[in-house]
Amino acid sequence: MSVASMSMWCRASCRASSLSLLVGGSTGPLLGGIHNNALVRTLSSSSASAAATPAAAAAVAPEEPPPVEVFVNGESVQVPKGVSVMQACDAAGVDVPRFCYHQRLSIAGNCRMCLVEVTKSPKPVASCAMPIMPGMQIHTETPLVKKAREGVMEFLLANHPLDCPICDQGGECDLQDMSMAYGSDRGRFVEEKRAVEDKNLGPLVKTVMTRCIHCTRCVRFATEVAGVHDLGVTGRGGSAEIGTYLEKALTSEMSGNVIDLCPVGALTSKPYAFTARSWELRPTESVDATDGIGASIRVDARGHEVMRIVPRLNESVNEEWIGDRGRFSYDGLRRQRLDAPYVRGEKGAPLRKATWKDALEAAAHGLRSTPSTKLMAVAGKLADAESICALKDLMAMYDGQNLQVEGVTPSSDAADVRSSYVFNSTLERIEEADAILLVGTDLRKEAPLLNSRLRRSAVYDCVPVASVGPDVDLTYPKKDLGDSAKAIDDLLSGASAFRAVLDGASKPAIIVGAHVLSRPDAYGVLSKCVQLANDVGCVSGDWNGYNVLHECAGRVAALDLGFVPGPKADVATAPGFVYLMNADDEATLASIPEDAFVVYQGHHGDAGAARANVVLPGAAYTEKGATYVNTEGRVQRTKRAVPPPGSAREDWEVVRALSEVAGLALPYDDVDGLRVRMAEVSPTFASVDSVQQSTIWLNGSTYAASKGSSKASTAPFTSSISNYFQADVIGRSSKTMARCVETRGEMYAKTHDVGSTLGELGEPSAHPLGD
Incomplete structure (x- = not known):
């Protein structure tokens, strides 16, 4: 079997196994809500996943399955096949309370707050983990459902400390909101509450683990999105704890997102601790300028001081995540400032x-x-x-x-064609790529948000990824082809086995790191990358898979x-x-x-x-x-x-x-x-x-004719960022x-x-x- 066929067979097998977990078995869907890209891609491409080659996959056009009719509180609603009961309720505009469910994470189903009543079911079901069936009758406001939710809240509050006056989550706490809606005005628990030792997760995330309700959102985020296995659950029942197994700090460049995910005050921002309340802050919608992704953010200020920075939802750019540098470096805005000429x-x-x-x-x-x-x-x-x-x-x-741009080898031709220096696939569509080559980049430091998207493709869709550059841990499988331009020559000549993977892909992508732009032989390397992009069909139809990644906001x-x-x-x-x-x-x-x-x-x-x-x-x-x-x-x-x-x-x-x-x-x-x-x-x-989108494309000779050296040296590629923070x-x-x-x-x-x-x-x- 050829390398390309093996790659496609792996991808088809991966998607097929994921599909069986998504729509079959007693555990319910593997991945979360309808907005989860991996879920949507898997469901929509199930018919094409059986194809053994890209040509066959293109020939088998996936058909949209007809919508399914279900009834929520007596009202008819049409939803896509394979979604969960909770998603059907959301589509009907009916709010179902939840703690552990998150649309971008796998299903845990362990908080039991989302219980609903389904006709012909002997007991309430967890709506987040139950797939819909045609004609299903769902009831969310029956006395049985209300009693079940009140019971869940009573169990959660039995061991929860009365820390609200001193908790940084106050005013933004899901548990507070649910307690107001479903909690009692008195408690029946007279025994001593359980207490859990706090964990040291580093300088960014503060822990008060006695407040933890074991929703496992943080565990699933670290494992599935960030790609670091730092958090997990030890013990069971009343002895269950979430921690790092061995005492260590979180090692992800996206670790601060667990603060937003935590529905209670167990995980909060350590730099922000005890500085302000949410109702004191003045929010301003803005853009993160600390990297080249430009994540949508909200700057919360009090008076003349930035108190914190949190992400905003933007599906096209950062989804709802943000890197740790953009989130936590705001205290640098108050130090070493130039306040006078x-x-x-x-x-x-x-x-x-x-x-x-x-x-x-x-x-x-x-x-x-x-x-x-x-x-x-x-x-x-x-x-x-x-x-x-x-x-x-x-x-x-x-x-x-x-006139020169910092980090770019000077050339009067550097800005002639826009497609030669931007990320043409766009951040959202890069997940459509079915083979990816990285050149001279460490995505984990240069663009952690982009790296999380590629991780999703590599892990859940089995998209093959290869790298020409530094040997670094990107949190997903990749093939290291070398660290110099010789590896690109091998791809051009066909001596590298990964050339067959690129040739067999319908939407191949090449991502060139910012380090390449700063090299003396920048245009020699870029000409090879452009030639390779032309040879393997990176540009065809509405797809342009040639991408240049910039690590800064101004370039x-x-x-x-x-x-x-x-x-x-x-x-x-x-x-x-x-x-x-x-x-x-x-x-x-x-x-x-x-x-x-x-x-x-x-x-x-x-x-x-x-x-x-x-x-x-x-x-x-x-x-x-x-x-x-x-x-x-x-x-x-x-x-x-x-x-x-x-x-x-x-x-x-x-x-x-x-x-x-x-x-x-x-x-x-x-x-x-x-x-x-x-x-x-x-x-x-x-x-x-x-x-x-630029409508003009170029060929390798454009770079070869540019000012500067047109020959690529054998100097190794490195990352443009050695120190992320x-x-x-x-x-x-x-x-x-x-x-x-x-x-x-x-x-x-x-x-x-x-x-x-x-x-x-x-x-x-x-x-x-x-x-």
Whole structure:
């Protein structure tokens, strides 16, 4: 049997076995609600799973099974075949109480709160685990059902401590809500309550295990979504406990999601503990700018301070999860902040606090006195689209063409074709891929939310995954093909067995990591990847399986706006004036000559500020309404939750003020005018929260003809992120992230030393004092 046939046979067997668990047996469905992607794919593709080859699978078009009619409290409702009784009740608009059930997790059926009465059943049934049958009569409000729920609540509250006044879950607790609806006003339990020792799960998740009701949501999330077997249940009956078996911290980059999943106060946020109540907070819907995924988040603030960050539901991007860096690094927004302009006097002199007038005049003098051929601007990883566009226009007024994006090898052709630098499959549709090749990426650190989607495909659909790059644990099976471009050559020539898997796939996908973009031989490697994508049919019909993964929020917007070297730029010429827009990478700073005049604009006193002659304080992503473009090319906007500290301003306003002081004012005075200009530069910015698919594709020679080396070296691929928790200035300023690094040990060794910056700038005010 060939490798491709074996792969398809494995996938078909996996789906068939999953289907038998989903719709058969006494245990009920394996996976949760109708919104669970794995469940939907398995149910909808059951007829095609028997095919042994992709061609046969395509020939057997899956037919939608007819809907099934059931009756909920006497009302008829049509639901898809194979769903549970609880899902049928949800479709009918009838609320069924639940604790253990979650639509993205497997069925546990152990809380018994969702009991309903079904006609001809001798006793109440757990609605989450019972599949529907045609004509089923479901009753949710009978005296028997109400009595059963009251009994379940009484048992749950018998051993539950009276911690509500001191519990961080207060006001957001499912047990509180259910107790009000189904609980009694008095208890009959007079014996001593059971007590459980708290577990140490690390610096992020606080435990009070006596409150635990054993719903096992956290266990199922860790095992099924995060892919780490850190949590489990020991003991049985009254001795049952949830813990880590051996005392250890959670090792997932998504561990904070168990806080949202926990229906009681057993698992809460350790950094947020005892700081605020939910009704005191002012919520603001925004976007996470700490990575390239752009997860939808809610920023909860009190006064001028961000108190916590939690995820928002967005099926197209992050579903309802969020990474630990985006969730917990918010304390870094209060530390090491630039709250005033700084100017360095003579060479070697320390930075001194200055007025805006003095700082802008110093920066304008450096800009005007430098020849255009020696002007250079760098867009950093946290730069927003408005500031990038304004900076590009400012440099154009002085004919400065050396524009560079942090983490991208300079090339005037880098942004010519949008499909060459975005995640074309989109985050939602990547799960349609039936064979995946990773090149130069560690998804677990660079994009944990994307990694969880690929894990779902690899584990539940048996999609084959191979990697050319670092040998890392991605939490799912993968084939390591090598760590250099030679492995790509083997795929191109057919010497690698995985080439047959890609050839046999109907929707193959290639994911190129951000590390490849920063290599000196970037365009040589990319040309090979594009050629491989063409050879195996990654682009066909409405499917484009060639994907570039960016680990930061600012890069795609910069490329969309054409922030690349102009036709007259000579990137080899040593710059005399460098404008750093939120650029702090060591590689960027190491390339700047010692005698260059450096203007740093950003919001933290990090390595970039330490190198600068002029420091202009900007606003972080929670302090401004700004535009970001995620790795798939989706335009999204943040909203201002709190004001910037001290005299800091939004970045585009600073660039606009500098242009006026320099004598050539930019032609827009407000953000609306600037966004009109952005749409003129790139039509992508004309619409928000949508992905505009590129209709242009390219071939390998496009990259080979680009500036720079067209030959791929044998240097090994690595990850663009070596330290997940401190990958940006916000994370490096966060005490919580520092504790995570300490807990994880050498795996996340600290790589940046900003002590010199702090020594010069001191510790800025932790609380913003005004606009």
